[in-house]
Structure formats: C-alpha cells, structure tokens
Amino acid sequence: MLSQWWRDAVVYQVYPRSFADGSGDGTGDFAGALARLPYLADLGVEAVWFSPFYPSPLADGGYDVADYCDVDPRFGTLADFDAFVAAAAGHGIRVIVDIVPNHCSSAHPAFQAALEAGPGSPERDLFIFRDQPNNWQSIFGGPAWTQVADGQWYLHLFDSSQPDWNWRNPAVPAMFEKVIRFWLDRGVAGLRVDVAHGLFKDPDLPDVPDPAPSDRPSPWFHRPELIGHYASWRAILDSYSPDVFPGERTAVGEFWGTEITHLEPYFRPGGMPQAFNFFLFQTAWDAAALRHTITTSIGLAAESDVVAPWVISNHDVVRPVTRYGGGPLAARDLDVDVALGTRRARAAALLLLALPGSAYVYQGEELGLPEVIDIPDAFRDDPVFHRTGGARLGRDGCRVPIPWSGASKPYGFTEAESTWLPQPTTWGPLTVEAQQADPGSTLNLYKRAIAARPRGGGFAWLDRGDDVIAFTRGDGFTCVVNLSAETLPVEGEVILASGPLEGGLPQDTAVWLRS
Ligand code: NOJ
16 A cells, blocks of 8 residues: 555645745755755655746746746756755655646747647647637736737637647647656656646637636636546555655646536546635634534545545735735735734644545745735736736745845845845844744644644534634544634643633634644
8 A cells, every 4th residue: 555645744835936046046945945944844745746947038027938848047957856855865855846738838939839830730739829819818917818919819828928728639738648757757746736727628619608607617718627537646656656756746727617517527436636725714703603614625535536625825915914904905905914814824734634534735835935925016026017007916925035044135045145036124123043942833733743743533522602613633633713802711631722812712812732
C-alpha cells in the first residue's frame, strides 16, 4: 500500500517571485528558496507547491507559459530546480509543480507558429481561432477575443497574452502528457493544475446571455470531457512507482464553482486525486455559514476517495488579515481593522489546521501579513488591474515580497535596494526574524499548530451554541472557535490557543483542547 501522504498533509505555497531572492535582482528565485529551505522544514510543512517558474514574459506572473519544460533564467536553471527537489527531499519535503493547461503565453513558439501559418493551418488549430468573435468576456475583464493582423480572432479566457489551447485537437493532450511526465520523471511528488475546470470549451462557442452564467455548466467551464481527461492523468500518476520518492504522486485541481455541489462531478473515484476547497475562505466570518461550508465539504469528500484540501489564502485572494478585518476588498480606501483581522485570521488558522484532511498555507499567511492596499499604480503588475482600468485592484497586494529580517525594506528579501513590488515601511515587526523571537507570534502559532494538529481520527460536531464552532477529532481532541460576544468557559487541557485566554475563551479566539 502506497502512502498517499497528500491525504492529510500541510502544503506550503511558494510564489517564486516573492518568496526569497538569491541572485540579488529584487525578484525571488530557486537559489533564494533553497537558502530558506530550513525555514520550511522548521515550520513543519510536508510539501511545497511552486507557482509557475517557467520561461515566461510574466504578463500574468508566470501563468503565461512560454516553455513548459524549463526554468525562467530569472528564477534559475533546471539544475537549480533539481537541487531544490533533492535538498527538500533531505528534509522530508516533497515538491509540487504548477501545470497550466488551459492557456499558454502568446510568446510560446506554438502560438507564434500559429500566427505565422495563417488561417486554416494545422498550427492555428492548436488554438481557438475564428473569423468572428462571440460575446464571451475575459475573466480578467474586457473581451475574451483578440484580433490578429490577418483579421482572425483568438480566444483567451484570461489576458490577451494567454491564448487558450484547443483541447479538442489530440496534439494538445498529447503535448501535456509529455509535460507532466517531464516533471514527474524529475521526481516531483505532485501537480497543481491551473484552471482545472477550463480546458475544453463548447465546440459551438455559443454566445451567452448578458449577464453571463456564473454557474455550471457554462460553455467554457466544467465541460463533461474533463472527467475522462483527468482519469487519464490519474492513470499516469498511478503508473509512477514510489521509487523516485516514497509516496504516491498526486495532483490537485483548481476548480472554482459558486456552490460546492458544482464540484460533485470531480468527486469520483479514479479522477483527479484532489480538488481544492475554496469555500472556506469564501465564507463570511459567521458560525452558521462556516458550519454549513464545513459540513457540505466533509460530506462531499466522504462519499468519494477525492481529497479537498482546505484553503484560507493563496496568491489570487485578499490576505485573511485584511479580509477578516474589513470584508472583501472592494475599494482602495477600505477601512481595515488589522487588529480584528489578525485575531480572526489566527483563529481561522487553528480552524484550518484542525479540520480533517489536507491544508494549504500560502507564503506570508503564517506571518499574518495584511494585504498591501496602497501599492502605487505605477508599480501594479496584475493584468486584472490594467484590463479593468484600475476598477479592480487585482492581486498584487497579496504578492508583495516576504519580510525575512531587519527593521526596514527590503527586510532581508534581497541584496538589491528594492523589490519587484514595493514592500510597506511597517513590516519590521512582521519579519520572520522578529516573529521567531516572539513566542506569541503568528509564525509560532502556525509552527506549533502544524506540529500538534490532529491526524486521522474522525470528525463530529459539538453543540456549544449558535455562534460557536466546536468539533472533536477523536482521541479527546477538541477545537472550539468562539464567534460570539460572550467569553466561554474553557473545559479541558489547553493544547494551543489563538490568543490570550482571559478568564475563558474570548470572542474571535480559537482553542485546541485535550479532554
Ligand atoms: C489561476 C491562477 O491561480 C491565477 O493566478 C492565474 O491568473 C489564472 N489561473 C490564469 O492562469
């Protein structure tokens, strides 16, 4: 029996541009990540997922891939990647790479060849070219079609620099099979699959009503062909013996839906081993709503062998401290209560790490970093900001380089004077160095929680009142999160608490107990 380590692992997401810089150019890279590997080992994570590091114009932070089987020189070389994988294995840490199959970069040689070859050519058939566009809109804002010099239009669900592949052309799945084997052969333990609910489009490319359906099925997402497609990838993953790295190879799909039930088709045996559960961070800080999300998620996973890792943060969403301290980030001048947000984010961390199954932690989440909302427009990089003329701020605020040490910028991130996205001047107390020295820091909370979190064991709700989340995980382990205004009695031996226990468990505080 292989280990299926991913069933209850804590996985750390590295956004390479912003994790650690080893080359001194102000942008993160593999040399920097390698130097910080002891930090990840000390934190206790079992795997690292790298957001894309492939050759890319970085028009969408690397999710615009120009070559799927290499490393962008700004991040290092394939040898640097291999060195990281080997060194990580020495710490018992596995590596997951990001596969971007829905689209590539317009700089990809196949797209350049398609432009060159002209209408009706086999090269164009690798993408979705038409003589007329339909009325689909890009997820990043603006039309989903761009016209080329000879008059044809190509489809891009994201930025115009990210043409969608034509998954109905057999050459496309064949190419991606080679890509995933390339990385699996290099010893990676898993794949994170970008826009996993995309890929196949309705072949008729029908116009959609206005407003477009946000629901499933849409002509561009959640098409039935995906089920057979992921069964074929699962077969490849399962064909890899554990000799390269002990434990089964895995994949986790980025599936978005407005309701968790929209993901039901992916919760079938023999398909994608894992489907991200984004519903926890989409749920308001409200006990009934959170209970509903958790119950539905656990129910869905219980009926299948698919794991749905819990997430409260990633490189696409507003950081939890800011989200919980002021609600969704709708405007620049949002009045954020950072103290409240921090208290709730720490409680949410203990909730995240007590739930059954796997959890993903996004770099900086363990430091309690807030979203940076005042990045000057001139520095904003996200195509979401530019394609909406600034109407949507985009995701730069959660991608600001990590503060490692020191009292001022660049906080040990780089030898350069500045970082690719500017850091705030207020992050001195939030550096890794400062937090390592403070027993009560968010970093130490995460570290202790990762070490003490319940593994295996069942899950059962406890009734401690409408505004309280309470459950057991077997072996006398109890998690209580108090969302009510009343201070609750603490019954049992305290393993860990997200904040001071002042005569009981105060509002917006979580505690782990052993009875
Ligand atoms: C999802 C990724 O997480 C996001 O960062 C990216 O912009 C889109 N997919 C397009 O690749």
